[in-house]
Structures are given as C-alpha cells and as structure tokens.
Amino acid sequence: xxxxxxxxxxxxxxxxxxxxxxxxxxxxxxxxxxxxxxxxxxxxxxxxxxxxxxxxxxxxxxxxxxxxxxxxxxxxxxxxxxxxxxxxxxxxxxxxxxxxxxxxxxxxxxxxxxxxxxxxxxxxxxxxxxxxxxxxxxxxxxxxxxxxxxxxxxxxxxxxxxxxxxxxxxxxxxxxxxxxxxxxxxxxxxxxxxxxxxxxxxxxxxxxxxxxxxxxxxxxxxxxxxxxxxxxxx
Numbered sequence: 001x002x003x004x005x006x007x008x009x010x011x012x013x014x015x016x017x018x019x020x021x022x023x024x025x026x027x028x029x030x031x032x033x034x035x036x037x038x039x040x041x042x043x044x045x046x047x048x049x050x051x052x053x054x055x056x057x058x059x060x061x062x063x064x065x066x067x068x069x070x071x072x073x074x075x076x077x078x079x080x081x082x083x084x085x086x087x088x089x090x091x092x093x094x095x096x097x098x099x100x101x102x103x104x105x106x107x108x109x110x111x112x113x114x115x116x117x118x119x120x121x122x123x124x125x126x127x128x129x130x131x132x133x134x135x136x137x138x139x140x141x142x143x144x145x146x147x148x149x150x151x152x153x154x155x156x157x158x159x160x161x162x163x164x165x166x167x168x169x170x171x172x173x174x175x176x177x178x179x180x181x182x183x184x185x186x187x188x189x190x191x192x193x194x195x196x197x198x199x200x201x202x203x204x205x206x207x208x209x210x211x212x213x214x215x216x217x218x219x220x221x222x223x224x225x226x227x228x229x230x231x232x233x234x
Contacts (some may be wrong), residue, residue, distance in 0.1 A: 080132035085203060089210040092217050093199070104196065105204035114149065116198035117173045117186035118156050125152065149175055149183045150223060164210050166193045170226040174210055179224040185218035191229075 085107075090097040110133065114125040123135045127142040137155045140148055150160065153173065163172050166189065174195070176185035187197040187210060194208050206211060214220045 017200065025117045037065050087204065089199060089202060090108070093213050093215060095212045095215060096205075096207070099207065099209060101205045101207040101212060102208050103203045107202050109201040113128040113198040114152070114186050114197070116204065117188045118153065119188070144183070146175070146177060146181055146183050146223065149186070150225070157227040159227065161224050161226045164189065164221065164224050167226065169229055171229045172224060174221045175225070176214060176219045176224040181222070182219075185213065187213065187221075 009222055015163040082169065085103055089103070101190070110123070111121050112124045112126070115121070115123060115135070118125070120135075121175075123133045125136060126134055127136045127140065127148055136142060136196070137152045140151045142148075153175075158173060161170075161172070164172060166172070169193075174187050174189075175183055176187070177183050187195045189195055191205065194206050195210050196204060196206050197213050198204050205213075210221055
C-alpha cells in the first residue's frame with residue numbers, strides 16, 4: 001500500500017508491465033458530451049474510423065468501429081460465443097482460464113473499460129484522444145493519470161472507499177494500476193456481487209473474482225470507489 005496523487009493505493013506486487021494503448025488505458029452517461037475543441041493539440045483521430053491499437057501490448061486483434069462480422073448482436077437471446085473468443089481472452093488474461101467468468105457481449109470498439117465502469121456504452125473515455133465517440137469529463141485535466149481517472153469518476157458521484165466488498169445501498173468500481181501506479185483498467189461491481197469488465201476492443205465479461213482480470217496486462221486492483229446505488233442497481 002502506498003500514496004499516489006494524494007490517494008491511498010493498494011499496491012500490487014512488482015511484475016512485468018506490458019504497454020497498453022492510450023485508447024484503452026485512459027478512459028457512462030453520467031456527464032453531458034464534451035464539445036470537440038480545436039484548441040486541444042493534434043491528438044486527433046479520424047472521425048468514425050479510429051481503432052484500438054493493441055499491437056504493442058500483446059497482440060489483441062484490432063477492429064474497426066461497428067460490429068465485427070460473424071458475431072451475434074448484443075442482446076440477442078441465446079447467443080453463442082466461439083471458442084476463439086475465450087481463447088483470445090484467456091491468452092491475454094491467463095487467470096481467467098482457471099476461474100469462473102462469462103462472456104456477456106460481442107466484440108465492440110464503441111466504448112472502453114473506463115466508460116463501461118461508468119455505464120456508458122456510447123463512447124470511449126480518454127483524456128488523450130479527440131474525435132467522434134471520444135469523451136473526457138469537462139474540467140478534468142487531459143492527462144493519463146490515476147488522479148485524473150479518480151476525478152472523472154468523482155464527477156459521476158463516486159467517492160474513494162477502502163475495499164471492494166459489497167455494501168448495501170452502494171455500487172462500486174475498481175481501478176487497476178501497474179506497479180508504477182499507472183491506470184490500466186476499471187471494473188464495475190454488479191448487484192449480485194460479481195464484477196463486469198470491458199476487455200479493450202474485445203468483449204465484456206462477468207467475473208466472480210475481481211482480480212481474475214489482473215496481471216501484467218491490466219495491473220492489479222488498486223483504488224476502489226463507490227456511489228449510492230440507483231433503484232435499478234439494487
């Protein structure tokens with residue numbers, strides 16, 4: 001455990017660190033869309049066509065915006081996911097191969113893990129990108145830092161708390177960091193006590209144990225936040 005950016009961080013053990021693309025590591029519908037400003041420097045993506053680049057972080061496939069061919073649409077009853085989906089997920093997150101998890105969506109680049117933790121499936125949350133479908137809460141410095149991610153969720157009503165344990169009347173999220181304290185992933189607790197994660201430009205999963213998605217790829221759970229649950233979350 002240590003202090004970073006003024007926040008008490010549950011420090012994971014040292015381990016190898018893979019580079020994760022800024023598209024994913026920096027990430028709801030809790031805040032209004034931010035106008036696209038021409039004053040932000042040339043960190044622009046081609047509107048509607050940007051891709052997540054995992055080529056430097058383990059080789060996850062890259063998908064253009066939109067539903068990949070051959071994948072059942074989200075929400076279709078009784079949809080089946082291929083063996084390849086599970087193999088791709090487990091190749092990057094090996095703890096899942098021995099754990100209890102369920103794939104709950106098709107592959108999509110419409111949103112990332114930081115958006116998914118805030119219940120936003122309409123856009124990517126990122127402080128270092130600009131373009132159609134990319135968002136960062138107004139007033140939060142455009143820096144890929146742990147404090148920035150915490151501030152982004154604070155705008156949505158979350159506050160830092162001491163543990164991931166389920167609490168009556170609250171919903172929780174967990175922010176994963178590397179050993180160096182860089183944010184790499186966020187997961188959201190479900191009403192049943194399990195967790196849900198968006199895995200880059202891949203699928204969403206429900207996992208019974210929070211740290212099943214931990215490891216060198218996403219880091220480990222380091223900061224926990226909570227907010228009062230809405231009626232639909234109880």
